[in-house]
Amino acid sequence: MxxxxxxxxxxxxxxASRRERLPGNHLAWVERLRQKAMDDFVALGFPTTKLExxxxxxxxxxxxxxxxxxxxxxxxxxxxxACHERPRLVFVNGWFVPALSSLDARSDFPLLTMRExxxxxxxxxxxxxxxxxxTNTSDHAFAAWNTAFFSDGAYIEVPRGFICDEPIQLVFxxxxxxxxxxxxxxxxxxxxxxxxxxxxxxxxGSNEAVYLTNTVTEIAAGPGAVIDxxxxxxxxxxxxxxxVTNARLDHDASLTSHSISFRGSLVRNDLNVSLDGExxxxxxxxxxxxxxxxxxxNHTRIDHLRSHASSRELYKGVLAGNAEGVFNGAIVVHQNAxxxxxxxxxxxxxxxxxxxxxxxxxLEIRNNDVRCFHGATIGxxxxxAVFYLKSRGIAEDEAKRILVRGFAGEIIDAIRLSTVRxxxxxxxxxxxxxxxxxx
Amino acid sequence: xxxxRNLSASVxxxxxxxxxxxxxxAGEVHAIMGPNGSGKSTFAQVLAGRDIYRVVADELSFExxxxxxxxxxxxxxxxxxxxxxxxxxxxGVSNLYFLRAAVNAVRAHRGLPELDAxxxxxxxxxxxxxxxIDDVMLKRSLNxxxxxxxxxxxxxxxxxxxxxxxxxxxxSDSGLDIDALRIVADGINAMRSPERAIIVVTHYQRLLxxxxxxxxxxxxxxxxxxxxxxxxxAELEEKGYGWLEGQAIA
Numbered sequence: 062m063x064x065x066x067x068x069x070x071x072x073x074x075x076x077a078s079r080r081e082r083l084p085g086n087h088l089a090w091v092e093r094l095r096q097k098a099m100d101d102f103v104a105l106g107f108p109t110t111k112l113e114x115x116x117x118x119x120x121x122x123x124x125x126x127x128x129x130x131x132x133x134x135x136x137x138x139x140x141x142x143a144c145h146e147r148p149r150l151v152f153v154n155g156w157f158v159p160a161l162s163s164l165d166a167r168s169d170f171p172l173l174t175m176r177e178x179x180x181x182x183x184x185x186x187x188x189x190x191x192x193x194x195x196t197n198t199s200d201h202a203f204a205a206w207n208t209a210f211f212s213d214g215a216y217i218e219v220p221r222g223f224i225c226d227e228p229i230q231l232v233f234x235x236x237x238x239x240x241x242x243x244x245x246x247x248x249x250x251x252x253x254x255x256x257x258x259x260x261x262x263x264x265x266g267s268n269e270a271v272y273l274t275n276t277v278t279e280i281a282a283g284p285g286a287v288i289d290x291x292x293x294x295x296x297x298x299x300x301x302x303x304x305v306t307n308a309r310l311d312h313d314a315s316l317t318s319h320s321i322s323f324r325g326s327l328v329r330n331d332l333n334v335s336l337d338g339e340x341x342x343x344x345x346x347x348x349x350x351x352x353x354x355x356x357x358x359n360h361t362r363i364d365h366l367r368s369h370a371s372s373r374e375l376y377k378g379v380l381a382g383n384a385e386g387v388f389n390g391a392i393v394v395h396q397n398a399x400x401x402x403x404x405x406x407x408x409x410x411x412x413x414x415x416x417x418x419x420x421x422x423x424l425e426i427r428n429n430d431v432r433c434f435h436g437a438t439i440g441x442x443x444x445x446a447v448f449y450l451k452s453r454g455i456a457e458d459e460a461k462r463i464l465v466r467g468f469a470g471e472i473i474d475a476i477r478l479s480t481v482r483x484x485x486x487x488x489x490x491x492x493x494x495x496x497x498x499x500x
Numbered sequence: 501x502x503x504x505r506n507l508s509a510s511v512x513x514x515x516x517x518x519x520x521x522x523x524x525x526a527g528e529v530h531a532i533m534g535p536n537g538s539g540k541s542t543f544a545q546v547l548a549g550r551d552i553y554r555v556v557a558d559e560l561s562f563e564x565x566x567x568x569x570x571x572x573x574x575x576x577x578x579x580x581x582x583x584x585x586x587x588x589x590x591x592g593v594s595n596l597y598f599l600r601a602a603v604n605a606v607r608a609h610r611g612l613p614e615l616d617a618x619x620x621x622x623x624x625x626x627x628x629x630x631x632x633i634d635d636v637m638l639k640r641s642l643n644x645x646x647x648x649x650x651x652x653x654x655x656x657x658x659x660x661x662x663x664x665x666x667x668x669x670x671x672s673d674s675g676l677d678i679d680a681l682r683i684v685a686d687g688i689n690a691m692r693s694p695e696r697a698i699i700v701v702t703h704y705q706r707l708l709x710x711x712x713x714x715x716x717x718x719x720x721x722x723x724x725x726x727x728x729x730x731x732x733x734a735e736l737e738e739k740g741y742g743w744l745e746g747q748a749i750a
Binding site for chain 1: 548549550551552571572573575576577581582584587588590591592593597598601602605606609641658662
């Protein structure tokens with residue numbers, strides 16, 4: 062081994078000194094999982110733009126900073142935090158805060174933190190079957206880093222046939238005034254056969270602090286399970302967010318994902334769905350609004366592994382100022398996936414000349430009995446539409462706001478949960494107001 | 501109400517209107533007729549304030565105020581309305597939301613209180629019903645997937661809700677079947693009043709059988725080459741525009 066102090070070695074040293082205190086340290090398999098992940102991270106190092114998957118996203122700003130693992134789990138002051146819905150699990154800097162959380166005591170529905178669940182031998186056995194099984198640490202440095210360091214998160218195991226009608230809120234708050242710190246949430250959702258559930262992951266940061274959220278969520282959907290998954294990212298403006306969501310769907314299972322990115326100086330979302338059962342289906346909707354010098358990168362991959370599976374994907378980007386956006390969406394139709402039905406769209410609206418979007422829909426088909434479509438569009442605000450609205454007395458800024466709302470509407474209006482949709486509507490308005498004021 | 505003297509407009513250096521004169525008073529209905537490419541739509545768009553045209557005029561005034569420096573939204577709030585030949589489709593914005601935003605923008609300018617969603621809905625519904633516009637169409641995205649006739653009726657609905665002082669209707673009859681034409685014509689006729697002026701821009705005489713104008717002007721080559729009463733429309737229907745086209749050069 063070289064003794065050169067590389068960035069990843071800093072974290073290897075952190076790992077060595079903290080591993081004893083990390084959740085699940087009493088379990089040999091967790092130890093091995095973490096160690097293997099740490100080794101992978103050290104071997105991989107930080108991705109560079111020479112890698113195809115990181116071509117447009119330079120993580121040097123993350124690499125240059127040494128992030129201390131977040132120890133502070135006290136809530137300093139979070140004025141923006143106003144989640145009153147339940148059930149909810151609230152984590153501050155990746156650590157569970159019972160005082161902010163609200164758990165419905167339902168005997169048939171274990172909603173636990175990862176740390177707690179790993180302490181329960183029966184649950185630990187279930188977790189062992191799933192944790193890390195949908196996440197390849199040898200080809201994704203951040204996922205490896207998270208797997209080595211994960212602090213806590215939600216463990217949701219929905220029993221067979223159970224219909225959970227209350228959305229489960231998972232709230233991840235970053236708070237602190239210290240040196241740059243990192244949060245490593247890790248969630249696992251195991252939905253039993255024929256179960257239904259809605260999960261809302263929210264990432265919130267309220268001040269101008271510099272921190273990294275490195276999060277991984279794994280979802281295992283049993284046969285016929287129906288999952289609505291929301292990821293709402295509203296980190297602080299100086300923060301970094303790298304998140305991976307990996308889902309595997311059994312036959313006839315269904316996943317609907319809404320990924321919304323609002324803030325953060327550098328945001329990277331990976332969403333990988335394995336349609337690993339006949340008749341499984343997924344709908345992936347995404348909206349990212351980016352301004353200033355920020356960057357949001359959405360990478361999605363859908364693997365059609367079995368026949369009669371279908372996927373629908375629509376990602377929309379609104380980019381202002383000097384913002385950069387990336388959409389890379391791969392659909393891979395494997396040899397056994399006859400009668401695959403896949404449609405993918407990437408639509409982007411540029412509000413300034415300097416804003417940029419790199420969009421790359423990719424279709425890889427190893428089978429000829431399929432119906433696949435993909436497309437990408439990049440446009441500006443339509444001058445004819447602005448004039449039309451102005452000719453009705455609507456002011457120019459208001460006309461533009463209406464058109465941006467209209468563009469985002471396809472994603473926003475598809476959100477069933479009003480507790481997600483309504484705040485989003487307001488945040489989009491505030492965001493656009495800021496964009497107007499900055500221009 | 502509207503005074504135009506020596507109005508010229510060009511786009512990308514290409515002249516379209518070349519010295520147009522027109523005077524319109526409150527209570528009058530004027531028809532602007534002319535062959536394709538004569539500048540009719542440009543004229544309508546210039547009045548509404550479309551900024552792609554370079555416009556010069558000795559006078560272009562509305563109720564005594566010069567219009568040349570006035571933005572389209574201000575013109576609209578002051579009472580100028582253009583029913584578009586090709587209304588723009590705006591996905592994701594509901595017709596109702598748009599109508600209310602427009603009505604409230606105009607109301608604010610006139611010192612009237614904003615209408616809330618409930619009050620607005622009841623007044624919009626009533627006007628919509630007379631135009632055969634149902635709730636489904638009010639809730640759909642603005643003009644998106646509307647048929648030609650639905651778009652035209654929706655323009656008339658906007659006119660009725662905004663209650664302009666000067667309404668300019670650009671080819672509001674094109675593409676309509678008999679029933680839709682009658683609905684649109686009734687909508688226009690219902691707007692006739694001593695305080696309001698209407699300019700109907702059309703290629704054909706058809707609409708003018710229902711909306712009988714006080715004056716008819718023939719636009720050829722960017723100029724009004726002939727003006728007359730309603731009988732002129734019938735004459736054009738019979739003879740076509742050919743006999744007037746020579747006069748454009750004169």
